[in-house]
Amino acid sequence: MKHRVFCALLIAALAALMPLQALAEVSFSGKVVSRDSAAVMAPFGGIIDRMSVRAGDTIHVGDPVATLQTTRVYAQMDGVVSGIFAKEGDNTEGIVSRYGGVMFIEPLNHFMVTATTEKAYNSGSARFIHIGEEVYLSCTKDGSHRGVAVVTKVSELDDKGNTPYNLEVISGNFYMGETVNIYRRKNYASTSRLGRGTVKQNAAMAVNGSGSVLKIHVKEGDRVERGELLFETVEGALDGLFAMDNTIVSGMDGIVASVDTGAGTHVDKGGKLITVYPRDSMEIEMLVSELDLPDIHEGDPVTIEFEWDLDARHTTTGTISGVSRIGAKSDEKSSGDSKYSVYVSFEPTDEVSMDMSVIVHLAEVAETDAESDAN
Secondary structure, X not given: OHHHHHHHHHHHHHHHHOOOEEEEOOEEEEEEEEOOOEEEEOOOEEEEEEEOOOOOOEEOOOOEEEEEOOEEEEOOOOEEEEEEOOOOOOEHHHHHHHHOOOEEEEEOOOEEEEEEXXXXXXXXXXXXXXXXXXXXXXXXXXXXXXXXXXXEEEOOOOOOOOOEEEEEEEEOOOOOOOEEEEEOOOOOOHHHEEEEEEEEEOOOEEEOOOOEEEEEOOOOOOEEOOOOEEEEEEEOOOOOOOOOOOEEEOOOOEEEEXXXXXXXXXXXXXXXXXXXXXXXXXXXXXXXXXXXXXXXXXXXXXXXXXOOOOOOOOOEEEEEEEEEEEEEEOOOOOOOOEEEEEEEEEOOOOOOOOOOEEEEEEOOEEEEHHHHHHO
16 A cells, blocks of 8 residues: 555656646737739720729729720621721721721612713703702613712813813612713703713722721621721731620639729720739738747648637648748837748638638647746
8 A cells, every 4th residue: 555655646746847748829919912013004095984993992893993995997888898998906007908897888789870060951051960869860872861860979071171070869760871861850951961071989998997907897898877987997916806896895803902093084095994902812820929939830720810800710721931031120118039030821701801800820839837937
């Protein structure tokens, strides 16, 4: 019995001499920061119609950032689109130089007449042609081909003292190259004869533009009316870019750091629209005393708790990703040890904002009872 008591006392004495190991949690305060920022640039130039975001907004890939004004080109007459030589992304100046137009519109009236007053009735009124007046045509061969035309152009007197003018045929069928007499009166009275002309094909109208083609709204063969939208252009070259419209979208997820321009201002191609803190660049920065650095190692797992989240429903995990080797002195009232930035990588969600306060819990570390007493 005495032997057992002696053994128990010996074990107790030895245990008292050995440092006891206890598990202690190490936590640090930190905040959400970003390693980098990125800009959303204008892919083409123009006047900004509206900005769709503000500083501090959460933004995702494909979200609209800004809308730029375009130059809209409309049909100048009724007709049929007969040729589209430009594609979206093309520079209009190069297309016009090569083909004579971005696209062409053939008039609905296929015939035109080039005429002069040389065979007009010998009277002053018959030799005076009015732009826009309606006249009547009859073929010189046998009068079997008749129609109605309108005067579209009147030129200066020629060398013979006659007035050249053009007509657009608005009704009637004729042969190409056919010669017709032109009358002011519907009864084709000789006293109303205004001259003679030749039937030709009515020329297609070239449609031009400036800058680069952003979007074409018609296709070849479409019948269009005067004032109908044909295509839109933007300033500068698109370098083969095929843009859906004049809305510029974000190419990244993140938080808008700043809006660098505004509605009504001009932006050049490549000009900065907004600055973004990309979501994949967000991390947590902690200021750690040099005395605590031995407990911190790159690659160590941590638990992150957001201070705004009292119910800890958004607790997440992370990893120590880096430790700054440049310290900053504490103020004079503190112990005087330096502070070092320690960075934690994690997967931020839409609820995470820049500069949010967090508490980072390191994995539990062992401490002796002597250290516990000292604390």
